[in-house]
Amino acid sequence: MDQEISxxxxxxxxxxxxxxxxxxxxHGTLSVEFYKPNKVDLQQPHDRDEVYVVASGTGTFKNGDKTWAFKPGDFLFVPAGTEHRFENFTDDFATWVLFYGPVGGEKKRS
Known part of the structure; x- marks a missing residue:
């Protein structure tokens, strides 16, 4: 795979x-995906930590018990095992998805 993806x-x-x-x-534990749901985000919780970087579009993002608006360029972190989904998003919505680390997620440093 290329090291630079537009x-x-x-x-x-x-x-x-x-x-x-x-x-x-x-590369190693890092897996990068490009994601563009069709009208409804049907994701289930993932077994690894993940980061979204919104490429295009707007909407709201539900992450556990919190919901907030997102726009292009926003960075969204989801700990492993957390219910999450994109809602009320525009037709042009697409996002980079970065999965990394071990199954179960990395432990939060205290």
Missing amino acids: IHNATTLLNASGCVFTEVFK
Whole structure:
């Protein structure tokens, strides 16, 4: 896989996959996907920590018991095992998804 992936190239790979997400990069524990849900986000909690970086679109993001608005460029962190989803998003919504670390997530430093 390339070490540099543009939004255009990620979108092309996504469209070719026929899915709402596709992996665009992998290195060690890091897996980067490009995700563009179709009208409804049907995600389930993941077994690893993850980060979203919004590429395009706006909407709201539910993360555990909190909900807030998002826009392009926003960084959203979700600990492993946490219920989360994008809601009320625009048709152009797409996001980078970065999974990393061990199953169960990394422990929070005190």
